[in-house]
Amino acid sequence: xxxxxxxxxxxxxxxxxxxxxxxxxxxxxxxxxxxxxxxxxxxxxxxxxxxxxxxxxxxxxxxxxxxxxxxxxxxxxxxxxxxxxxxxxxxxxxxxxxxxxxxxxxx
Amino acid sequence: xxxxxxxxxxxxxxxxxxxxxxxxxxxxxxxxxxxxxxxxxxxxxxxxxxxxxxxxxxxxxxxxxxxxxxxxxxxxxxxxxxxxxxxxxxxxxxxxxxxxxxxxxxxxxxxxxxxxxxxxxx
Numbered sequence: 001x002x003x004x005x006x007x008x009x010x011x012x013x014x015x016x017x018x019x020x021x022x023x024x025x026x027x028x029x030x031x032x033x034x035x036x037x038x039x040x041x042x043x044x045x046x047x048x049x050x051x052x053x054x055x056x057x058x059x060x061x062x063x064x065x066x067x068x069x070x071x072x073x074x075x076x077x078x079x080x081x082x083x084x085x086x087x088x089x090x091x092x093x094x095x096x097x098x099x100x101x102x103x104x105x106x107x
Numbered sequence: 108x109x110x111x112x113x114x115x116x117x118x119x120x121x122x123x124x125x126x127x128x129x130x131x132x133x134x135x136x137x138x139x140x141x142x143x144x145x146x147x148x149x150x151x152x153x154x155x156x157x158x159x160x161x162x163x164x165x166x167x168x169x170x171x172x173x174x175x176x177x178x179x180x181x182x183x184x185x186x187x188x189x190x191x192x193x194x195x196x197x198x199x200x201x202x203x204x205x206x207x208x209x210x211x212x213x214x215x216x217x218x219x220x221x222x223x224x225x226x227x228x229x
Contacts, residue, residue: 025180032213034216036152041219043219043221044152046207046216050214096136098144099151101152
């Protein structure tokens with residue numbers, strides 16, 4: 001099975017900061033990667049699919065890049081609504097593994 | 108608009124069974140694969156199972172294989188998860204989620220329900 005890792009596990013940042021989260025796969029997944037945002041008590045929200053495609057309605061300050069085994073999610077200018085936990089998920093194989101998550105909190 | 112409403116959660120004893128349902132609306136249910144994803148209290152997301160749009164193939168996480176069964180009734184726009192031989196570690200909020208890919212195109216979940224809590228405890 002494909003294993004996913006994320007770094008950092010927690011990130012403290014201020015409004016306006018540029019934030020980057022890294023996701024790594026244990027083997028190549030081409031560009032079959034999605035990013036989700038989750039707030040406490042809420043369902044996850046799709047931000048990015050196919051590594052770099054922005055989901056409809058998601059602000060353009062979110063972007064994704066990478067292919068193969070290394071991927072990044074970047075928030076160009078952190079907004080108050082962005083404090084949340086972010087997960088990557090691979091869908092190269094029918095195991096749809098999630099990463100362990102990165103919590104973005106207020107510095 | 109897409110709506111997914113889970114039901115059927117509750118408290119069950121270890122070794123017991125439970126069936127979750129997910130009522131879908133706002134899209135052509137029979138054209139999309141569907142997922143179950145769970146989240147234990149205070150933990151991350153864990154993918155549980157996926158069923159193709161026509162029910163022809165089903166896939167499971169190793170942690171639930173042989174105990175859980177995903178199914179769908181396209182005439183009722185409803186997704187199911189039959190959970191047998193439940194264990195304490197199955198305690199979680201269970202989400203159903205629509206796959207973004209139309210008719211089997213490779214993709215990931217896009218819309219999610221609000222989840223239903225399953226507690227396995229004696």
